[in-house]
Amino acid sequence: MQRKLFKFNGGVKPATYKTDSTREPIKAVPLPAQLIVPLHQHVGGTPYPLVETGDVVLKGQRIGAADGNVSSAVHAPTSGRVVAVEPRVMAHPSGLTTLSVVIEPDGEERWIDCEPISLRAMSPDQVRDELRDAGVVGLGGAVFPSHLKLKPANGGTDTLVINGAECEPFITCDDLLMRERAEQIIRGAEIMQQLLQARRVLIGIEDNKPEAIAAMQHAVSARAAGSMEVVAVPTRYPAGGAKQLIRVLTGIEVPHGRRSTDYGVQCFNTGTAYAIADVIDRGRPLVSRIVTVAGNVERPGNYEVLFGTPMNHVAALAGIKPGTDRFIMGGPMMGFRMPAYDVPVVKATNCILVGSPELFPPPEPEIGCIRCGECARACPADLQPFELYWYSRAKNFGKAQEYHLFDCIECGCCAYVCPSHIPLVDYFRFSKSEIWARERQKHAADVARDRFEFRNERIEREKREKAEKLAAKTAASRAAASMAAAAAPAGTSDHSEDSKKALIAAAMARAKAQREAIAPQNTEALPPDQQAQIVNADAHRAAIAPADGNIAAQPTEKSPAEG
Numbered sequence: 001m002q003r004k005l006f007k008f009n010g011g012v013k014p015a016t017y018k019t020d021s022t023r024e025p026i027k028a029v030p031l032p033a034q035l036i037v038p039l040h041q042h043v044g045g046t047p048y049p050l051v052e053t054g055d056v057v058l059k060g061q062r063i064g065a066a067d068g069n070v071s072s073a074v075h076a077p078t079s080g081r082v083v084a085v086e087p088r089v090m091a092h093p094s095g096l097t098t099l100s101v102v103i104e105p106d107g108e109e110r111w112i113d114c115e116p117i118s119l120r121a122m123s124p125d126q127v128r129d130e131l132r133d134a135g136v137v138g139l140g141g142a143v144f145p146s147h148l149k150l151k152p153a154n155g156g157t158d159t160l161v162i163n164g165a166e167c168e169p170f171i172t173c174d175d176l177l178m179r180e181r182a183e184q185i186i187r188g189a190e191i192m193q194q195l196l197q198a199r200r201v202l203i204g205i206e207d208n209k210p211e212a213i214a215a216m217q218h219a220v221s222a223r224a225a226g227s228m229e230v231v232a233v234p235t236r237y238p239a240g241g242a243k244q245l246i247r248v249l250t251g252i253e254v255p256h257g258r259r260s261t262d263y264g265v266q267c268f269n270t271g272t273a274y275a276i277a278d279v280i281d282r283g284r285p286l287v288s289r290i291v292t293v294a295g296n297v298e299r300p301g302n303y304e305v306l307f308g309t310p311m312n313h314v315a316a317l318a319g320i321k322p323g324t325d326r327f328i329m330g331g332p333m334m335g336f337r338m339p340a341y342d343v344p345v346v347k348a349t350n351c352i353l354v355g356s357p358e359l360f361p362p363p364e365p366e367i368g369c370i371r372c373g374e375c376a377r378a379c380p381a382d383l384q385p386f387e388l389y390w391y392s393r394a395k396n397f398g399k400a401q402e403y404h405l406f407d408c409i410e411c412g413c414c415a416y417v418c419p420s421h422i423p424l425v426d427y428f429r430f431s432k433s434e435i436w437a438r439e440r441q442k443h444a445a446d447v448a449r450d451r452f453e454f455r456n457e458r459i460e461r462e463k464r465e466k467a468e469k470l471a472a473k474t475a476a477s478r479a480a481a482s483m484a485a486a487a488a489p490a491g492t493s494d495h496s497e498d499s500k501k502a503l504i505a506a507a508m509a510r511a512k513a514q515r516e517a518i519a520p521q522n523t524e525a526l527p528p529d530q531q532a533q534i535v536n537a538d539a540h541r542a543a544i545a546p547a548d549g550n551i552a553a554q555p556t557e558k559s560p561a562e563g
Helices: 124-133 173-182 182-196 210-222 240-252 270-282 311-317 372-378 387-395 397-402 413-417 424-487 492-515 521-527 528-548
Strands: 035-038 063-067 080-089 097-105 159-164 200-206 228-233 265-271 287-295 301-304 326-329 352-356
Touching: 035 080, 063 240, 080 287, 124 182, 124 270, 124 326, 124 397, 159 182, 159 240, 159 270, 159 521, 173 182, 173 210, 173 287, 182 200, 182 210, 182 228, 182 270, 200 210, 200 240, 210 228, 228 326, 240 265, 270 311, 270 521, 287 311, 311 326, 311 352, 372 413, 387 424, 397 424, 492 528
Parallel strands: 159 200, 159 265, 200 228, 287 352
Antiparallel strands: 035 097, 080 097, 287 301, 326 352
């Protein structure tokens, strides 16, 4: 019995341009002179480097360790020598740099020791850690760390969806992967089903890929996977969106602000399933992916490309035609123009679209919005793009969020149908980036305020503690003095004064005895300098004697009146 399919609202049907790149099988790419491997290739924290300039690395060796749980490792795509660990231009329209490991291949392609991972000998959490350390992320474009998505939801996972729709024009990497390596994709889906404890697996493929559908159905029947089903879905862009494919296959419509896991559904790309099987069955980390090269080239096709390979090195294999003026990473609907031709292929690179003015003419001038509503009818997320446009243009980001700006998947359907030629998605991306920037600033200010308040509280606490300790010490001293005074017998104070006077008198007596011990008659036996000191001392004592003796006993001169 044929499965009942559902529809999602909106969507468009652009020309697909897929035939030319599916005529030949997947081809290998020769090693370039250098591989530039960015450490940040996924959503989450930036991995920290594990190698330095001059280190010799093997293929599959970890060169970047995951920074926290929301992160994933990065590995050397080939064997060779690290010639630099420095910022390089990344595959992003901003043209900014990111810390990268530059490897000079030795041409030997020497792998690290790879051992299969036993699912029976490891707990599910340990398997997920292995996938994190193997660098597995979503290869459908979101590049979210896969080990996080492979945790069962609180309410359990009922359905695992494998996304093979690949609705974007020109892109055929998933199509060729399913045609040539379907068994390994099904093996990866089995592993994910086991980790998620999902009841069933639905594999959605657009009906314009009959060869891929046949190959996947044959692989499912060969493995006797009774809980798996390959489903052909209608060709309509963006059927490859996670929420849209879930709606078509299950009828579940994920509302604003909710996730599919809240309804027991999880979605993965076919390339991700293939990578997971490679890690588990062969122990090999993720170091390459299938990339479509199409557009203004002589021989469009699909290539297995090592991460870090310059895009112009790959595109040259397809024969770049004259007139090329840009490289686009991705398709014409959701892709980004690259800041340079030699930016590296990363985990998010599913297509290198070579552009030219003939293939992609300059956009027509933007005119004012006429509120025709075409964008709202085409929006697969059931948004009001014209309202989002007005608030984004006015920089009223609060109202834009009220209209569910972050539910926009940036598919480009609204801009595709807009009769005013307004680049709506550009406005939405601008608004999102501004909101994120303000959120980061607010967070930084909140952290600084919390630190300041904590510092003031600590200083006040230390002052209170110091004052309390001083008060306690003073009180203890007073209490001890009071107890000693109360315990002392009467007359103790007078006795103490008499003892002090006796000690002083004894000291004075000893000093007098020492002076008298040196008699004048003995000075002749002393050295001349000591004799002079004694004479001077005697003279000094004689001079001050009236002051110390009885003044009345000294003779005085009589005054003239007395004489």
